[in-house]
Amino acid sequence: MFSLIRSMWLVFLHMFHKRETYQYPEEKAPLPARWRGRIALTRDPDGGERCVGCYLCAAACPVDCISLQAAEAPDGRRYPSFFRINFSRCIFCGFCEEACPTYAIQLLPDFEMAEYNRQNLVYEKEDLTINSQGKYPGYNYYKVAGMTISGKDKGEAAKEEPPVDIKSLLP
Amino acid sequence: MQQAVNYWWIIGGVLFVLLNTAAGLIWLERRMLALWQDRYGPNRAGPFGLFIVLADTIKLFFKEDWIPPFADKIVFVFAPAVVVASVLMSFAVIPFGPNVLVADFNIGLLFFLAMSSIGVYSVVLGGWASNNKYSLLGAMRGASQMISYEVFMGLALMGVVLLSGTFNLREIVEAQRGMWYIIPQFLGFVIFLIAGVAETHRLPFDIPEAESELVAGFHAEYSGMKFGMFFIGEYLGITLVSSMIVTLYFGGWLGPAFLPGVVWFILKTFVFISLFILLRASMPRPRYDQLMEYGWKVLFPLSLLNLLATAAIILILK
Numbered sequence: 001m002f003s004l005i006r007s008m009w010l011v012f013l014h015m016f017h018k019r020e021t022y023q024y025p026e027e028k029a030p031l032p033a034r035w036r037g038r039i040a041l042t043r044d045p046d047g048g049e050r051c052v053g054c055y056l057c058a059a060a061c062p063v064d065c066i067s068l069q070a071a072e073a074p075d076g077r078r079y080p081s082f083f084r085i086n087f088s089r090c091i092f093c094g095f096c097e098e099a100c101p102t103y104a105i106q107l108l109p110d111f112e113m114a115e116y117n118r119q120n121l122v123y124e125k126e127d128l129t130i131n132s133q134g135k136y137p138g139y140n141y142y143k144v145a146g147m148t149i150s151g152k153d154k155g156e157a158a159k160e161e162p163p164v165d166i167k168s169l170l171p
Numbered sequence: 172m173q174q175a176v177n178y179w180w181i182i183g184g185v186l187f188v189l190l191n192t193a194a195g196l197i198w199l200e201r202r203m204l205a206l207w208q209d210r211y212g213p214n215r216a217g218p219f220g221l222f223i224v225l226a227d228t229i230k231l232f233f234k235e236d237w238i239p240p241f242a243d244k245i246v247f248v249f250a251p252a253v254v255v256a257s258v259l260m261s262f263a264v265i266p267f268g269p270n271v272l273v274a275d276f277n278i279g280l281l282f283f284l285a286m287s288s289i290g291v292y293s294v295v296l297g298g299w300a301s302n303n304k305y306s307l308l309g310a311m312r313g314a315s316q317m318i319s320y321e322v323f324m325g326l327a328l329m330g331v332v333l334l335s336g337t338f339n340l341r342e343i344v345e346a347q348r349g350m351w352y353i354i355p356q357f358l359g360f361v362i363f364l365i366a367g368v369a370e371t372h373r374l375p376f377d378i379p380e381a382e383s384e385l386v387a388g389f390h391a392e393y394s395g396m397k398f399g400m401f402f403i404g405e406y407l408g409i410t411l412v413s414s415m416i417v418t419l420y421f422g423g424w425l426g427p428a429f430l431p432g433v434v435w436f437i438l439k440t441f442v443f444i445s446l447f448i449l450l451r452a453s454m455p456r457p458r459y460d461q462l463m464e465y466g467w468k469v470l471f472p473l474s475l476l477n478l479l480a481t482a483a484i485i486l487i488l489k
Binding site: 015 | 205206207209210211449452453454
C-alpha cells in the first residue's frame with residue numbers, strides 16, 4: 001500500500017521534470033556523425049569521383065536497391081556510367097558503406113527524404129554525388145593505389161616504392 | 172413560468188457542460204498523462220492542442236458504424252446508450268451550486284447508487300451482444316467487479332448518511348458547513364475512491380477491458396459512435412465519481428466566498444479528475460483475482476468497520 005502511494009507521488013513529481021520530446025519540425029534531434037541516413041557518393045580531394053564501379057556495394061546490399069554500370073575513362077580511371085539507388089527499398093543498413101573499397105559510398109546524418117511520389121525516391125548518380133569528401137578527408141584512391149592511370153605510372157603512388165626491375169641483376 | 176424556464180436553463184447548461192467536459196477530458200487526460208511521462212501530448216492542433224477534441228469527435232462520427240453479423244443487434248445498439256444515459260441521470264441529483272441543481276431528490280444518494288448499478292447493464296449487455304469470447308470475458312469481469320465494488324461503495328457512503336442524517340445530496344452539502352466529511356469519514360473516503368475507480372472501470376481497475384489480455388474487453392466489437400458512447404460514458408463516469416467525492420466528502424460547492432459556489436465545485440472536481448488520471452499514470456493493473464480478493468477481504472470488512480465505528484461514535488456523542 002505504501003509503495004503504491006509512493007509511486008503515485010514519484011509519478012506526480014514528474015510534473016516538474018524536463019520533457020524528453022523534441023518538437024521535431026521546429027527542433028531537430030542531434031544526429032551523431034555516424035548516423036546511417038541518406039546515401040551519398042563522395043569525391044576525392046581533387047574533385048574527382050571516388051567510385052570505381054566495383055559492384056561491391058551492389059553485391060553487399062541485402063535488398064538489392066543499388067544498381068550501377070561500370071565504365072572506363074580514356075585516362076584509365078574507372079567510373080560508374082550510371083549509379084542508381086532506390087531509396088524506397090533501402091533499409092539504411094550501411095553494408096554498402098562497409099563494402100566500399102574506395103570510401104566512395106557513405107551514409108550521411110540525414111533522414112528527411114519523404115516524397116509524395118514513390119518514383120522520386122529513386123536517386124540517380126547526379127542526385128547521389130555530393131561535393132564533399134565525407135568522413136574521410138584527404139583520401140584519394142588513385143593516389144594510393146598501385147593502379148596505372150595516365151599521368152601516374154606504376155610506383156608513383158604515395159608511399160609506393162618504384163617497381164623492382166626483375167630484368168636487372170644489380171641490387 | 173419563470174421557474175420552469177430556469178429549470179430548462181439549468182438542465183441545458185448542465186448537459187452542455189457535462190458533455191463538453193467529457194469530450195475535453197480526452198484532451199486533458201492525454202495532456203496530463205504526457206506531463207507525468209515527460210512528454211507533451213497533443214499540442215499541435217489549435218491552442219494547446221485543444222482542437223484534438225474536435226478532430227477526435229469528427230473522426231468518431233465518420234467512422235464506419237458496423238454491427239457484426241453475429242451480434243445480437245437490438246441489444247448491441249442499446250447497450251452503449253445505457254451507460255451514457257445512466258451516468259447522465261445520476262448527474263441530475265448532484266448539487267453543482269447553491270441553486271444549480273436539476274432534481275432535489277430526498278433519496279438522491281440512493282438514486283446515484285441505483286443509476287450506477289444500471290451502468291453495469293451496459294457493460295454486461297454490450298459484451299453479451301457482441302457474441303465474442305473476449306467481449307464476454309470482459310463483460311463477466313465487469314459485472315462481477317462492478318457489482319462487488321458497489322456493495323461497499325454503498326456501505327462506505329452510509330457513514331456520510333449517518334453523519335448528515337439524510338440521503339438528500341443538497342442537505343449533505345449543507346451539513347458540511349462546519350466540517351467537511353473528509354475528516355470524520357477519511358476511511359469512508361478512501362474506500363469510496365477505490366470503489367469509484369472500480370465502478371467506472373478506470374485504470375488501474377480497467378479489468379473488463381484489459382487490452383493486453385482481452386483486446387478491448389466488452390467493447391471489442393464496437394466502432395464509430397457506439398464506441399464513442401462507451402468512451403463518453405467512461406469520461407462522464409470519472410466526472411460523476413469525482414463530483415460525488417466532492418459532494419460527499421469535500422463540502423460540494425462550499426468554499427470561501429470570494430468565488431461562487433459553482434466555481435468551487437468545478438475546481439474541486441477537477442482536482443479529483445486529475446487524481447484519476449494520476450492513478451492511471453502510475454498504477455499497474457492488478458490481476459483479476461487480486462482485485463476481487465482486495466475488494467472482499469480488505470475493503471468490505473473495512474467499510475463495515477467504518478460503518479460500525481461511525482454509528483457507535485454518533486450514538487456515544489448523543
